[in-house]
Amino acid sequence: MDKITVLIVDDSSVMRKIVERSLRQAGIEIRQVFEAGNGLEALAVLNERKVNLVLCDINMPVMDGLEFVKQLPKVENARQLQEQNFGHRRRL
Secondary structure (H helix, E strand, O other): OOOEEEEEEOOOHHHHHHHHHHHHHOOOOEEEEEEEOOHHHHHHHHHHOOOOEEEEOOOOOOOOHHHHHHHHHHOHHHOOOEEEEOOEEEEO
16 A cells, blocks of 8 residues: 555644544554644645645634635645545545
C-alpha cells in the first residue's frame, strides 16, 4: 500500500496529534500530515497541496467542518477526494 498524505482539521492541537497517532497505530502508512485549526485554514492548505485523506472536526471557530465540506468542490486540489457515506462513495 502506498503511503498517504493526510490533512487533519480540528481546533484542538492535542486532538490533531491524537488523530495522527491513532492513524499510525492502526497501521496506516503516512507520507505527510498537514494540520489546520479550522475550515478556513484547511482550505488554504488544500489550495497549496493535494492530500489523500481529510479528517475534520465539525464544531470549530472561524469556519466549521460543515461549511468546510461545502466549500471543497470549489478547490481544485480537493476534487479527487471522495466522501464515504454509509459504505457508498461519491465524488464531492
